[in-house]
Amino acid sequence: MRTILVADDSPALRELISGLLIENGFSVKTAVNGIEALEQAGQISPDLIILDVVMPEKNGFQVCRSLKQEPATQHIPVIICSTKDTQADHYWALKQGADAYIVKPFPENELIGTVKQLLRNSQK
Structure with a gap:
């Protein structure tokens, strides 16, 4: 089972995203802030990070x-999932190394489709 790390400070959004992922067969770990996300990424080496x-x-x-x-985590696909929806936000996310950018609120199939596509691409 593929493991996904979800980092969001909103309990409601963490639960929503986690629930969608679990319904689609993924194992989910969560983080409530950026420091915790980095710590968990290093410890569990997830297959993807949101x-x-x-x-x-x-x-x-x-x-x-x-x-x-970081060499130990640079291969992990990253999705930025945010309410921020300017062209500058999208550009900056990609400049930081993000593999995808999804705007909240999002259709469920957009998130799951993006996750599955990135996981397929990371296996190659």
Whole structure:
């Protein structure tokens, strides 16, 4: 079973995203802030990471950049999932190394489809 780390400071959104992933056959771990996300990524080496942008300690962009600079985690696909929807946000996420950017609220099939596609691509 593939493991996904979901980092979001909103309990409701963590639960929503986790529930969708579990319903689709994934194992889920969660983090409530950027520091915890980095710690968990190093400990559990998830197959994919979903990051909110606005989080305490370190924001999602900072976490993504740190993950992509670290040899042990740079191979892990990262999805930025945020309410921020400007062209600059999308651009900045990709500059930090994100593999995809999804805007909240999102259709369930968009999130699950993106997760599955990135996991397929990471196996190659």
